[in-house]
Amino acid sequence: MKSSGGSQNDENTFDTYPLTGLEHHNQISANSIEIAKQSELALMVSKQLLTKNYIKIAAARLIEYGDVRPSPTIKTLSKLTAPTQNCPFKKNIKCNIQEKYRTIDGSCNNIKRPWLGKSNTPFKRWLTPFYDDGLDSPRLLGISGRLPNARHISLTVHRSMTSKIIVEQNATNLFVIFGQFIAHDLISTAAGTDINGRSVRCICNKINRLCINIPRPNNDTLNIDQKCMVVARNAASFPTVDCKLGHREQLNLITAYLDLSQVYGSNQHTTNDLRLFKGGQLKATKFQNRTYLSHLSLNSCMDDKQGQLCFKSGDGRTNENMGLASLHTMFHREHNRIAHKLSQINSMWNDELLFHETRRIVTAQYQHIIYNEWLPVLLGKRIWINTDLKPLINGYHMKYDEKIDSSISNEFATAVFRFGHSMVTSTMSKVTYRYFLYKNLTFSNISFRNKEAYLDNGLDGILLGMVTDHGEKSDAIMTKQIQQHLFETKDVNSQTKRFDLAALNIIRGRDHGIGPYIAYRRFCRLSVPKSFSTLNHLLKVYKNVEDIDLFTGLLTENPLPNAIVGPTLGCLLARQFQDLKRGDRYFYENGQFDLIKFTTNQLNDIRTVSLSSILCNTIPDLLTIPTRSFLLNTKTMNCQKIKKLNLFHWKT
Ligand code: HEM
Numbered sequence: 001m002k003s004s005g006g007s008q009n010d011e012n013t014f015d016t017y018p019l020t021g022l023e024h025h026n027q028i029s030a031n032s033i034e035i036a037k038q039s040e041l042a043l044m045v046s047k048q049l050l051t052k053n054y055i056k057i058a059a060a061r062l063i064e065y066g067d068v069r070p071s072p073t074i075k076t077l078s079k080l081t082a083p084t085q086n087c088p089f090k091k092n093i094k095c096n097i098q099e100k101y102r103t104i105d106g107s108c109n110n111i112k113r114p115w116l117g118k119s120n121t122p123f124k125r126w127l128t129p130f131y132d133d134g135l136d137s138p139r140l141l142g143i144s145g146r147l148p149n150a151r152h153i154s155l156t157v158h159r160s161m162t163s164k165i166i167v168e169q170n171a172t173n174l175f176v177i178f179g180q181f182i183a184h185d186l187i188s189t190a191a192g193t194d195i196n197g198r199s200v201r202c203i204c205n206k207i208n209r210l211c212i213n214i215p216r217p218n219n220d221t222l223n224i225d226q227k228c229m230v231v232a233r234n235a236a237s238f239p240t241v242d243c244k245l246g247h248r249e250q251l252n253l254i255t256a257y258l259d260l261s262q263v264y265g266s267n268q269h270t271t272n273d274l275r276l277f278k279g280g281q282l283k284a285t286k287f288q289n290r291t292y293l294s295h296l297s298l299n300s301c302m303d304d305k306q307g308q309l310c311f312k313s314g315d316g317r318t319n320e321n322m323g324l325a326s327l328h329t330m331f332h333r334e335h336n337r338i339a340h341k342l343s344q345i346n347s348m349w350n351d352e353l354l355f356h357e358t359r360r361i362v363t364a365q366y367q368h369i370i371y372n373e374w375l376p377v378l379l380g381k382r383i384w385i386n387t388d389l390k391p392l393i394n395g396y397h398m399k400y401d402e403k404i405d406s407s408i409s410n411e412f413a414t415a416v417f418r419f420g421h422s423m424v425t426s427t428m429s430k431v432t433y434r435y436f437l438y439k440n441l442t443f444s445n446i447s448f449r450n451k452e453a454y455l456d457n458g459l460d461g462i463l464l465g466m467v468t469d470h471g472e473k474s475d476a477i478m479t480k481q482i483q484q485h486l487f488e489t490k491d492v493n494s495q496t497k498r499f500d501l502a503a504l505n506i507i508r509g510r511d512h513g514i515g516p517y518i519a520y521r522r523f524c525r526l527s528v529p530k531s532f533s534t535l536n537h538l539l540k541v542y543k544n545v546e547d548i549d550l551f552t553g554l555l556t557e558n559p560l561p562n563a564i565v566g567p568t569l570g571c572l573l574a575r576q577f578q579d580l581k582r583g584d585r586y587f588y589e590n591g592q593f594d595l596i597k598f599t600t601n602q603l604n605d606i607r608t609v610s611l612s613s614i615l616c617n618t619i620p621d622l623l624t625i626p627t628r629s630f631l632l633n634t635k636t637m638n639c640q641k642i643k644k645l646n647l648f649h650w651k652t
């Protein structure tokens with residue numbers, strides 16, 4: 001039995017069979033099941049409306065666009081509302097415009113369109129989708145016929161022949177896992193379910209419109225046990241919040257904002273379950289004098305013997321790897337530390353006020369770390385400065401714009417922000433409080449497994465190990481741990497079952513009707529190569545430049561100077577992070593709303609915070625820390641000397 005995931009505890013559905021690792025990872029909720037059912041119905045109606053004109057549509061599509069974009073006929077559908085009595089997206093949203101704090105579900109951030117960025121709303125799109133029928137069927141056809149098999153692309157383009165050891169990267173592993181932590185704040189796509197609301201069971205060789213299995217290609221000598229990789233399509237959603245007819249969209253279960261929803265939850269029930277309701281604190285557990293998160297129920301993890309249960313936080317994927325769980329723990333400890341200090345400074349504050357003001361401060365520190373430390377390493381200083389992502393030295397940012405849709409773009413969720421998969425390492429280190437290495441843990445042993453969290457110095461050792469280890473280079477190559485052995489298990493017949501994350505990313509792009517790489521180069525106004533001269537090695541799999549899948553194309557670009565990513569990735573990442581800044585009324589630097597803004601003293605103080613200072617705050621035994629924990633070989637500081645938040649600026 002497994003709940004549908006931490007962020008959706010009020011909407012639990014239960015499965016009666018053991019789940020695969022992928023099902024552990026991908027989330028569903030009662031809400032998403034209902035929306036998927038209604039959306040599938042609406043798609044059927046749309047198809048019927050269009051069937052009569054199908055030949056005309058195909059012809060129009062070819063003549064007008066020369067590709068598989070929706071025809072004008074499909075566009076007319078968007079004027080029709082779906083036959084549903086129960087369009088959920090705008091329902092029951094009541095805003096208090098005097099509210100100083102973010103809502104838990106992200107609603108009311110935008111006053112005019114209060115559903116923008118709310119949990120359980122559809123993704124936005126940068127380009128109209130490239131479904132084969134313009135509406136719903138996965139993108140399986142390209143200019144030169146059937147697109148290559150996703151696992152074949154993975155084996156040819158994304159496969160490391162040896163373990164990945166060539167490092168030209170000076171980003172730490174903390175940079176990588178912090179990326180995953182951010183991903184789990186922004187995106188949780190609703191996974192597909194059957195009509196009973198259970199995870200879809202896909203079977204090789206059995207055609208099921210809910211499945212998009214990847215057949216085993218002939219050159220796959222590694223995965224001989226598996227006839228195919230079973231993959232369920234993600235759940236369908238209406239494309240608009242008005243439930244108009246149109247293309248198959250997908251649903252984001254969590255808040256789009258950088259609001260630490262992975263720590264606090266994306267719905268009230270989850271948040272209430274995490275809170276202690278005393279002193280503004282979050283519930284915690286103690287083991288050998290160290291503070292841990294509280295626990296999920298039995299069978300939430302792969303090795304959940306009593307005492308080794310997995311951790312509960314605001315997002316259901318917290319235990320995907322122990323590095324990620326240690327970051328959840330770090331922010332959770334920081335919350336409780338600040339709540340405690342504030343309760344001493346302002347002894348008359350009640351639990352509610354302490355909780356929300358602490359959440360506001362911790363979220364501001366986190367946003368500052370992303371915009372001040374993480375993004376410049378990722379994008380390089382040029383894009384970071386030119387696209388207004390760099391925080392100001394002083395004063396308020398005054399560019400909040402209510403016209404900006406801060407929700408996450410489907411392309412960002414399905415291809416762009418998955419760039420981090422290529423930087424994942426095959427092992428994680430455990431180090432002492434003085435950074436001496438004493439354990440090297442294989443990734444699969446710390447994925448949805450919790451034993452190591454309670455051995456030695458536990459999660460502290462893992463967290464500090466990420467500061468000393470480098471991440472892998474961002475390129476097409478992925479470590480075998482996730483390209484060959486992801487979620488590896490043996491079934492009842494002792495046959496090995498495992499996943500390939502590169503192939504999954506590619507097939508997921510097709511499932512969501514994400515357009516090809518070249519379309520996004522055009523979108524970013526970058527040159528469009530006519531031949532493969534710059535992308536030579538892709539010739540082994542793709543016949544036409546126009547057919548390259550977005551995920552694969554993005555990762556084959558050469559990085560920009562002093563950046564981790566190339567030009568198209570840089571453009572698309574910057575775009576989304578700009579929307580998350582200028583479209584967030586509660587952005588920490590925003591000075592346009594007197595009720596919401598921090599005082600100048602408070603803001604300037606938040607600007608002195610770094611991830612290193614939070615590491616020092618939350619690991620009591622730590623003495624020293626590198627000044628910049630996303631970069632290798634930076635100067636080491638004494639924890640006592642590092643700049644920290646001065647909470648007396650919050651004395652009332
Ligand atoms: C550390 C090891 C990691 C593992 C094992 C992992 C695993 C996965 C899996 C299994 C999925 C779902 C694939 C699908 O069915 O479509 C996924 C999705 C995703 N991953 Fe990772 N991931 C890791 C790290 C990262 C990192 C470092 C980043 C970004 C910097 C990242 C960003 C994403 C995003 C944006 C999604 C889409 C989420 C969604 O649509 O719900 N992941 N990951």
Ligand SMILES: [Ca+2]
Binds near residue numbers: 185258261
């Ligand atoms: Ca969020």
